[in-house]
Amino acid sequence: MKRKELQKNEIGDFYWRYINLIPEDASLIETLEKNTAEICHFLLSLPQEKWEYRYENEKWSILEVIQHIIDTERVFQYRALSIARGEEKPLPGFDHDQYVKASEAGTRKGAELVEEFRTLRKAAIWMYRNFNEKMLSRQGTVNGNPASPRAIAFVMAGHALHHKNIINERYL
Template sequence: MLKKPSIEEYTSYHGRYVDLVPEGNLEDNLLKQLEKTTQLLSTISEEQATYCYAPGKWTLKEVVGHIADTERIMSYRLLRIARGDKTPLAGFDQDDFVKGASFQSCTLPELIEDYTAVRRSTLTLLRGLSEESWSRKGVASNNEISVRALAYIIAGHELYHVKAIKERYLA
């Protein structure tokens, strides 16, 4: 079973995500997240999906799109590092990505479908990793990070945003 990464494997910024991931099998956790998140999102109306809880904040649709986009980026980083690529990987500005997307013109079911496809892709990627690749490290956003940390960041990032959805959008 894959253990949580040590704090030397990721930045302090990412610690808020890694810390949210419960103990246990990471693949099982990611599968449970997929099920729970799609169930939660399926209960939300199109009107609720366009809700923004404060000026300058994202709509719920934008949050869902952001979750999928961030998982894509983290999975790409994970793939490159797991395969032994030593090329430093660029950072990304999440606000620019949301601005550059057209999440508002998508239906919520379309965004759920996209999130589901991304998660399934992440799961197949993780299943194919060799034992030694989990501890490989690379550089992303000018910081050293491990493959294992990236996998945990993916899980924790979603948990972070699902909590925000429940507290700020559906409360």
């Protein structure tokens, strides 16, 4: 399935800012695989002294940004699985600031966080490989918005790219 096949009603408007970072001709599994390699390579290339850097006092460190990506991936994967399996109840949102605050990401090593992201994303790829078209296209409700597992996959990749771009623009 290609990104250009997504319909506007498959995900809330807010999430299109992430999806639009992915080329229209990109296929779902290939996008997740290439995105994983790109994000991991980028993060591992960062200078060690930058991991705890904040571009403003109240902003997240790079370690916290990576932990945020990981936490969000877990939430997205749960949402995709729930909808693919036919969950009819609306799924809640989450407070990403609270998650980062509680994560204690500053006590972790950057390479460890990157490996956790890589492992988590591999699990997502396996999950998506085993969803058929019916599962991928199911509609659910997430944080009051429509969502399909296939749209969530492209959101995951775009969300990671979004944070890569922020690190490039504000941290380096």
